[in-house]
Amino acid sequence: MTLRLTMLGPIMVIGSILVLFLWHIAVGAKSIPILTVAESLWHFDRTEFDHVVIRNLRLPRAIFAVTVGASLAVAGSLMQGVTRNPLAEPGLLGLLAGASFAVVAAVGFFGLATPGWIPVVAAAGALGGAVLVWTIAARVPGGATPLSLILSGAAVTAFLGALITLMQLMDEQTFESLRVWLTGTLAGRRMEVFVWCLPWFIGGLIIAIAVARQVTALAMGEETAIGLGVDIARLKIIVLICVVVLTAASVAVAGPLGFVGLVIPHVVRLLVGSDYRLIVPYSAGIGAAYLLVVDIAARLVLAPAEISTGIVTALLGAPFFVWLVRTRL
Amino acid sequence: MLQQVKSAFAGDHDVSGAPVAVGCRAISAGYGGQLILDDVSFGAAAGQITALVGPNGCGKSTLLKVLARILRPSAGSVSLLGEDLSRLPTRKIAQRMALLPQGPIAPEGLTVKELVAQGRFPHQTLLRQWTSGDAAAVEEAMALTDVAALADRPVATLSGGQRQRCWIAMVLAQDTDVILLDEPTTFLDLRVQVDIMTLLHRIAAEKRRTLVVVLHELNFAAAYADRIVMMRAGQIACEGTPTETFSSQTLDRVFDLDAQVIADPETGRPVCIPRRHMPNPAAA
Ligand SMILES: Nc1ncnc2c1ncn2[C@@H]1O[C@H](COP(=O)(O)OP(=O)(O)OP(=O)(O)O)[C@@H](O)[C@H]1O
Ligand SMILES: [Mg+2]
Numbered sequence: 001m002t003l004r005l006t007m008l009g010p011i012m013v014i015g016s017i018l019v020l021f022l023w024h025i026a027v028g029a030k031s032i033p034i035l036t037v038a039e040s041l042w043h044f045d046r047t048e049f050d051h052v053v054i055r056n057l058r059l060p061r062a063i064f065a066v067t068v069g070a071s072l073a074v075a076g077s078l079m080q081g082v083t084r085n086p087l088a089e090p091g092l093l094g095l096l097a098g099a100s101f102a103v104v105a106a107v108g109f110f111g112l113a114t115p116g117w118i119p120v121v122a123a124a125g126a127l128g129g130a131v132l133v134w135t136i137a138a139r140v141p142g143g144a145t146p147l148s149l150i151l152s153g154a155a156v157t158a159f160l161g162a163l164i165t166l167m168q169l170m171d172e173q174t175f176e177s178l179r180v181w182l183t184g185t186l187a188g189r190r191m192e193v194f195v196w197c198l199p200w201f202i203g204g205l206i207i208a209i210a211v212a213r214q215v216t217a218l219a220m221g222e223e224t225a226i227g228l229g230v231d232i233a234r235l236k237i238i239v240l241i242c243v244v245v246l247t248a249a250s251v252a253v254a255g256p257l258g259f260v261g262l263v264i265p266h267v268v269r270l271l272v273g274s275d276y277r278l279i280v281p282y283s284a285g286i287g288a289a290y291l292l293v294v295d296i297a298a299r300l301v302l303a304p305a306e307i308s309t310g311i312v313t314a315l316l317g318a319p320f321f322v323w324l325v326r327t328r329l
Numbered sequence: 330m331l332q333q334v335k336s337a338f339a340g341d342h343d344v345s346g347a348p349v350a351v352g353c354r355a356i357s358a359g360y361g362g363q364l365i366l367d368d369v370s371f372g373a374a375a376g377q378i379t380a381l382v383g384p385n386g387c388g389k390s391t392l393l394k395v396l397a398r399i400l401r402p403s404a405g406s407v408s409l410l411g412e413d414l415s416r417l418p419t420r421k422i423a424q425r426m427a428l429l430p431q432g433p434i435a436p437e438g439l440t441v442k443e444l445v446a447q448g449r450f451p452h453q454t455l456l457r458q459w460t461s462g463d464a465a466a467v468e469e470a471m472a473l474t475d476v477a478a479l480a481d482r483p484v485a486t487l488s489g490g491q492r493q494r495c496w497i498a499m500v501l502a503q504d505t506d507v508i509l510l511d512e513p514t515t516f517l518d519l520r521v522q523v524d525i526m527t528l529l530h531r532i533a534a535e536k537r538r539t540l541v542v543v544l545h546e547l548n549f550a551a552a553y554a555d556r557i558v559m560m561r562a563g564q565i566a567c568e569g570t571p572t573e574t575f576s577s578q579t580l581d582r583v584f585d586l587d588a589q590v591i592a593d594p595e596t597g598r599p600v601c602i603p604r605r606h607m608p609n610p611a612a613a
Contacts, residue, residue, distance in 0.1 A: 084436075210455060217450055220439075223430035226399050228503070229423025229451035273483075274436040275443050 009272070013285035017066065020292040024065060025058040027296050029304060032058075064186045064194060065295045065309075066288040067201045068254045069264075071246040073287025074208045076261020077268065077279050081215040082239045085146040086266070086328040087321070090126070090247040091258035092150055097157040098129020099251035100182060104164050108174050115193040119200050123248035130244065132156050184257040184310020186295050193252060200249035205284060207242040211235060212276040219274065257291070257310050259317020264290055266324065349408070350375040350539035351396055351426065351507045356405030358395045364403070365391045366563050373507075373556075378533045378540045380550035383560035384584055389543045390431050392560070393511050396541065397428040410506060423451035427503040429496055431511035431543070435484035441495050442480040445471055448502030470501035474528060490521035497525065501532065507539045508532070515545060522546065526553045547584075551575055551599045559583045575599035 025037045032050050040051040041059075072090060079088035090096050102125025106112040112121065136152040137144040164182065168175040180188070214235050218225040225232055250257065264287040265279065271286075272278040291309070298312045352372030359365040365388045373379040381389045394400040396407055398414055407414040409426055427448070435444055448470065449463040471477040474494040479487060484495055493513060500508055513529070514522040530553050533540050544550045550557055551571040559567040559574060561583045567574050580586045580601055588603045 213450070213453070213455075213458075216436075217447055219436045220444075220447065221430065221434055223394070223397075223399050223428065224433050226419065227397060227423065227428030227430065227500075227509075228447060229420040231419050269438055273440060273443065274438040 009282070010285075013282065013289065016289050017285060017292070020289055020296070021062050021066065024062045024292045024296050025054055027299050028058060029306075060189075060191050060194065061186050061295070062292065064189060064253050065291040067194075067198075068186070068250045068257065069260060069287040069289070069291025069294075070284035071201055071204060071250045071287075072257060072260040073264035073268075073283040073290070074205060074280055075243045075246040075250075077265035077276070077283040078208055078211075078215060078239050078243055079261070080265050081219045081276055081279070082236060083149075084219060084221075085149065086324060087146050087150055087262070089259065089262035090243065090250075091157075091256065091260075092262065092321075093153045094129035094133035094156040094160075095126040095244065095247045096129075096251060096256035096258060097160040098132070099123070099126040099248055100256045101125055101160040101164055102128070103251065104167060104175070104178055104182070108167055108171065108178055115190070116196045118193055119197050119248050119252040122251045123200075123244050126244045126247045126251070127240075129156060129160070130240070180308065181255040183308040184255040184313065185308045186254050186291075187306070187309075189253055197249040197252050200245050200252075204242050204246035204249065207238065208246070208280050208284075211238055211242070212280040215239065215276040215280075216274070219276070255310060257313050259313050259321065260287060260291060262324070263317050263320050266320075348375045348411075349373065351407075351409050351509075351541065353392075353395060353402070353407040354405055356395055356402040356407065358391060358400050358402040360400075364563070366395065366402075368405075369563070369565060370405075371396075371558060371565060373539055373541045375506075375539050376533065376537045377555035378529060378542060378553060379556045379558060380554035381541060381543045381558050381560065382545070382547060382550050382583075383566075387560045388563040389560055390511055391563075393428075393509050393541065393543060397426065397509050398422060399428075399430075420451050423503065423505075425505050426507040426509065427500040427505040429500045429508075429510040429513060431515075433496055435492070435495075437483070437485055439484050440481050441476055441484055441487070441498075442467070442471070444484050444495055445476070445498045445502050448499040448504075451503065466504050467502050470498040473501060473532070474498040490517045490524075493517060493521075493525065494528075497528065505538075507541075509541045511543045512545065513542065514549065522549060529553065547575075547580075548600050551601070552593070552596065571599050575601060 022034050022037050026032050026034050032054065036050050037054060040048070040054040044055065045051050076089045079090070079093065080086060099122040102121045103118060106121040112118070133149060133152045133156050134144060136155070137148040140148040140152070142148060168179070214230050217228045217230045218232060218235060222232055265283050268279055268282045268286055272282050294312045294316065295309050298309045299306045301307065349372035354370050355368050357364055357367050369392065371392060381392065383389050391400065395402050398407070398419065409417065409422060414422065445467050449466060452463060453459065471480065474497050476491065476494050476498050479491060479495070484492055487495065497513060500510070514525050517525065526549050529540055529542065532538050554571060557568065557571055557574045558565055559579065566583045567579050575590050577588060577590055580588050580590070586603060587606070588601045590599050590601050592598070593600050
């Protein structure tokens with residue numbers, strides 16, 4: 001109610017991201033003072049060991065957290081708006097599983113090594129997963145309801161998960177490197193892959209902001225939206241492409257990070273209401289901040305040991321999901 | 330038994346000579362394979378209120394959906410202000426014709442002002458987002474429907490009558506020549522129904538808008554509409570002015586309703602009074 005009226009909202013979100021970004025870089029096996037972190041960003045000194053660690057390891061990881069968090073949250077918000085399904089999310093509706101499966105098959109099975117192809121393969125997998133989940137749900141008696149979509153998503157995710165395990169068993173050595181990535185992690189990804197994914201992130205976010213106004217209209221029901229002049233068939237295709245692009249790039253960088261796209265849009269709606277012209281940018285900002293916090297927690301909770309980011313998003317997201325099912329269905 | 334009255338709509342003018350703002354010719358439409366409307370022609374004269382009445386499930390909403398391009402007819406054509414609807418881009422249509430569907434739902438958290446502002450959607454583009462003209466149209470619509478005081482309340486927290494007025498405000502903010510409304514007064518108390526019908530009457534009379542309104546309350550249709558179109562089983566059974574269409578025979582034929590029709594002593598408009606059917610105590 002209050003956030004939407006003032007400039008305070010954007011300032012607070014951007015401010016939090018900046019603070020969390022620096023804190024995120026400071027945390028790790030060896031904690032580095034925030035001042036040194038800031039210094040290394042403004043006045044890089046290649047002879048300082050801490051600066052080199054920050055530049056080569058920690059800065060990329062923080063950048064991954066920001067882009068992936070923003071993208072997954074925006075993908076989730078668009079899916080929820082267009083399907084008017086409060087449980088829609090890339091993970092629950094099979095997009096993450098589809099993308100992971102495709103990447104594992106391509107990298108592990110067919111030896112794909114060109115980083116530029118990874119988001120392409122992930123996109124094909126995400127699209128395949130989404131179509132499969134939707135097709136199964138639509139054939140259930142009663143059609144594609146929120147619940148039948150979730151069930152179908154769970155089945156497809158389990159099935160693809162089993163196939164991934166099978167591939168792993170057949171060739172344990174190749175898959176060893178993919179094992180951690182499959183739990184969802186921001187660590188250890190090469191900057192090279194990220195650079196190839198960057199146009200996908202940017203393109204997806206621009207499309208999301210461009211269609212936000214129409215998504216608000218569609219969230220008011222198809223008949224109302226048509227009455228207002230929304231070409232709903234075209235809008236749905238654009239949103240599907242946008243969601244697939246954002247999900248694919250996220251998976252290519254960080255593996256399957258569940259529930260980010262579910263949690264953030266709901267929190268954002270509590271803050272800014274139901275106009276997607278606000279929901280989309282705020283989801284991006286708060287999603288970025290959220291994944292920074294999650295990744296800080298992943299490295300602090302059991303320090304010096306580190307848990308996968310995806311494990312933390314699931315630990316936080318699953319109870320939220322149960323709460324949503326109890327209150328929204 | 331039920332013979333279809335050949336529609337008065339023939340071309341761009343109806344029988345009384347008024348130009349038709351929105352109409353359809355020989356349309357067939359339905360859901361899946363099932364035809365609900367078969368060879369139906371209909372026309373709403375410009376600047377008038379046309380009331381669409383008929384028993385539940387007779388196809389009123391279906392006809393409105395065809396006029397509003399929500400349902401594509403399998404045969405026939407729809408015209409809007411003299412143009413073929415299927416040739417107009419959907420945004421252009423929305424600049425000329427607004428729709429209030431039956432039982433619309435507002436997303437949780439959407440405020441009254443945001444809902445009404447959605448009515449400006451067809452007038453905006455990606456680059457030209459919000460102008461003073463948009464703001465003025467929203468203000469005016471909220472003032473007309475008396476929802477300005479509710480502007481910052483979430484729509485979901487309002488009473489049924491307040492909510493309905495907000496939706497009407499949204500449709501008015503769209504600022505179109507033609508407005509289609511599906512049961513705008515259902516579930517509302519008598520007083521609020523009167524308010525809404527009065528409001529619609531004002532819009533048609535003062536702003537020269539063409540209104541097509543699906544109504545269940547026959548006496549409101551008779552009191553406020555310029556023309557009444559009675560439907561039964563996917564056909565237009567009868568149409569004309571309230572005085573022409575309201576009679577014991579037509580009410581029986583269209584609604585299976587046993588009623589007497591008298592004239593309102595103040596306005597002269599017809600009023601129907603259903604006869605009560607009570608079990609005869611003597612027979613018990
Ligand atoms: N989406 C739909 N899918 C299948 N059949 C439908 C659908 N909508 C309506 N029908 C059927 O079409 C017929 C006409 O429905 P319509 O909604 O046009 O009736 P109506 O005159 O508006 O009734 P009411 O006064 O109850 O609103 C009904 O038999 C109904 O069951
Ligand atoms: Mg109806």
